[in-house]
Amino acid sequence: MPEQTFIVNGARVTVDVEDDVRLLWVLRDILAINGPKYGCGINVCKACTSHINGKAFNPCAVPVGALKADDEVTTIEGLPGQVPDRQRGEHGLHPMQEAWLDRDVAQCGYCQPGQIMAAVALVNKVKREGRSITDADLDAIRNICRCGTYTRIREAIRDGEQRM
Ligand code: FES
Ligand code: FES
Numbered sequence: 001m002p003e004q005t006f007i008v009n010g011a012r013v014t015v016d017v018e019d020d021v022r023l024l025w026v027l028r029d030i031l032a033i034n035g036p037k038y039g040c041g042i043n044v045c046k047a048c049t050s051h052i053n054g055k056a057f058n059p060c061a062v063p064v065g066a067l068k069a070d071d072e073v074t075t076i077e078g079l080p081g082q083v084p085d086r087q088r089g090e091h092g093l094h095p096m097q098e099a100w101l102d103r104d105v106a107q108c109g110y111c112q113p114g115q116i117m118a119a120v121a122l123v124n125k126v127k128r129e130g131r132s133i134t135d136a137d138l139d140a141i142r143n144i145c146r147c148g149t150y151t152r153i154r155e156a157i158r159d160g161e162q163r164m
Contacts, residue, residue, distance in 0.1 A: 100156050
């Protein structure tokens with residue numbers, strides 16, 4: 001089988017797997033990185049949202065063979081490592097995760113890693129653009145929550161933005 005090399009949560013990994021296997025299965029089944037959740041497998045629900053080279057993406061829609069050796073994938077497990085120690089909160093987590101905990105956002109929790117990864121990517125994007133999050137930005141998030149925690153998600157994103 002072909003070898004696939006890329007970086008995940010700061011570590012270079014090489015796996016033996018066919019090119020057309022979707023990255024979500026490589027993360028979950030081969031690398032035991034289970035933060036990105038399987039919801040639909042067809043790039044709709046966004047439960048698997050992670051980052052590639054700092055931008056949000058959905059690994060259920062990306063064949064592992066499309067990754068280059070220097071591509072950096074970050075999952076929720078690697079999120080705290082994206083900020084310096086001094087920016088981590090009382091739980092040692094990324095500021096967005098701390099905002100999530102303080103606002104008790106999660107209900108069943110299934111969608112929440114993807115929600116947080118989408119939120120962080122959005123805040124980083126608006127910061128690069130030199131502006132703050134707008135209601136339109138929040139409306140554009142497409143991560144589905146079957147428990148309907150959207151009001152708390154929006155509050156936590158704004159809170160997390162202030163902390164980042
Ligand atoms: S599982 Fe990836 S978008 Fe639904
Ligand atoms: S908290 Fe249950 S799906 Fe979002």
